Amino acid sequence: YAPETGLVYAQEISNEKININEADIYELDRLYGIGESFAKRIVDYRTKYGKFEVIQDIMKVNGIGEKTYNEIKDYICVE
Numbered sequence: 001y002a003p004e005t006g007l008v009y010a011q012e013i014s015n016e017k018i019n020i021n022e023a024d025i026y027e028l029d030r031l032y033g034i035g036e037s038f039a040k041r042i043v044d045y046r047t048k049y050g051k052f053e054v055i056q057d058i059m060k061v062n063g064i065g066e067k068t069y070n071e072i073k074d075y076i077c078v079e
Helices: 025-029 035-049 055-060 066-075
Strands: none
Touching: 025 035, 035 055, 055 066
């Protein structure tokens, strides 16, 4: 839980990881540090370039760097 934003980590909501190849904007927005604008960028990237091969590929999305990746890597998957 991130008290400064009121957001919860996806894993706190569910024991399942969020599949970044299938999740919609609402699901991605639940990830700490992502928010609606990054969630939209993830969906747009996936639509334009296809599925992410590995979770590290999320860093190809404009604005998502190593810091954000490290915050969400335990809560996302590609399958």
